[in-house]
Amino acid sequence: MSTFRAVVIDKNEAGQSVELRSFDEADLMDGDVTVRVTHSTLNYKDGLALTGKAPVVRRFPMIPGVDLVGSVETSSHPDFKPGDAVVLNGWGLGETHLGAYAEKVRVKGDWLIPLPEGLTPHQAMAIGTAGYTAMLCLMALERHGLRPDRGPAIVTGAAGGVGSVAVALLARAGWHVVASTGRPEEADYLRGLGAAEIIERGELTGSVRPLAKERWAAGVDTVGSTTLANVLSMTRYGGAVAACGLAGGMDLPSTVAPFILRGVSLLGVDSVMAPKALRMEAWDRIARELDPGKLAAMTSTVSLDEVTEAGRRIVEGKVRGRVVVEIG
Template sequence: MPRALMLHDESPRARLETLDEDRLPERAVRVAIDYSDLNYKDAMAVTGQGKIVRDYPLVPGIDFAGTVTASTDARFDADDRVILTGWGVGERYWGGFAEAMRVDADWLVPCPRPLSTREAMLFGTAGLTAMLSVMRLQEAGLSPGDGPVAVSGASGGVGSWAVSILAHEGFEVHAITGKPDQGDWLTRLGAAQVLARDDFTERGRPLASTHWAGAVDTVGGQVLANLLAQMRYAGKVAAVGLAGDAALPTTVMPFILRGVALLGVDSVYIPFERRRAAWQRIAALPNALLTHMQVEEIGLEDVESQAHAMIEGRTHGRLLIDPHR
């Protein structure tokens, strides 16, 4: 019988429980979960911040990687290695903070070789979102010769992978972080400069001096507004998060006077082929990128405390969850 972290709409909110097989959802594919990871959205769900969880009880965890143990869908067979990210899993549907889960076949993609399931979750939704952001910027025409690219929230999951992938692609990356003690690590990931988040949090002019040819923003709010105001002509910004604020206190000036493009990046409902293409690009990245990523591995019993730490800004890098630990 699999163990799972279960959320309830009462105290205690998060409880480690052992589930009978008949309590698992009636869905087509049963997966033995090798690894999951803790994302900011997971932390919000576990701590009760925001309106992430739609119904109780719920097993959180917006992504996982593992091995199929049973399937009634012809697309998957036993022993297939698979990855799940998005689709409302861990929000509307039971997710990856468990030793096993039954899920819809539509939610799964094959885990491409040579990527292991552990490595897949070192990237997880954060790495997938970072790769989708890089793809979006490149498809919009951004190239390394255009100038520096800023990454906000650079010490977080999406931000740190964005720094690493952009640097690998040949871009000059300027990492923006509120954690100055992580500067050396961000430099090892490939950042050419590390900038203080405080320099981007005060309301600035609608159009400021130009700095960036591109940006990946995970923060939103005033940070994103200031990045837009500082973009070079025809600059491109991939917006992927709202860790700071969902509001956007900006004007139309960067868009109509400098031709700046604000590109939305979704990692939840992207179609299968786009999702698979992003994972194939991730699998082709050199192993050296993995060696520079800061990783802490935890068990299910550690998730609640680490979720609070993430909400309070006391984590960095990747938190990998081994449900069998």
């Protein structure tokens, strides 16, 4: 049986270990498509898995990595044949199913979509789950009937992966984007992506009032906890916030006041198990609507050998924008 390189997380009484080593193809999990992986990416969830800071990994040993792009090697699925370029986001990859930080994966063909036309593999992973989630947030706000003429849109965690893409997408769609960040040194970077205003993270981390001054009509929140509670308290009448992250915590110390006194809506956005039709719509739009130059400006690249260290840095809040992991 052939072997390939993979980052492998294991756990015993002494704790969690992470190493780059040879992995036997015979130990891959069940699936009807085998993919030769060329690129992956680094999301906050990947950082949590690599560092063990949160219980992301549900079985051991595990190959982390929730995103991939690659070429089909073998397939018994009717939609895919050898040589097809494919993308996978989520579906438990890197959590319950052996993931993308490897030169090869075996997965269910129903989890795959074709690589969107007009995107290179590197660009697709520069987008990754983070960018795809940002588009799902924009689509959720649009389905709610919100448009730029209703007022500004806030993006929290704006210098991170989801936040960076959300800023660029909202700005392109015509929104006056307010970018919240705890890294004031990234102000020029965020303005380059299209942010019209930059506010300090501290403005949204203080004590939460049931209702505060109305400041924005829409929001994309990647942080959760007190930040999301404050964003909701400052959302205009009839506005909505798309929530997709929990970097600040899973709690929500809010009241019902924004919902019953201002008609504010909280829109939950899940990217992991989103139906295929929604995935393809989001990927089609992002391929058309995300400026390639802005995508390049927010992207850095690491090798498979460097991904463990990059995972530590993203959890420590030291990574800006998007990180592509070159596999093959």
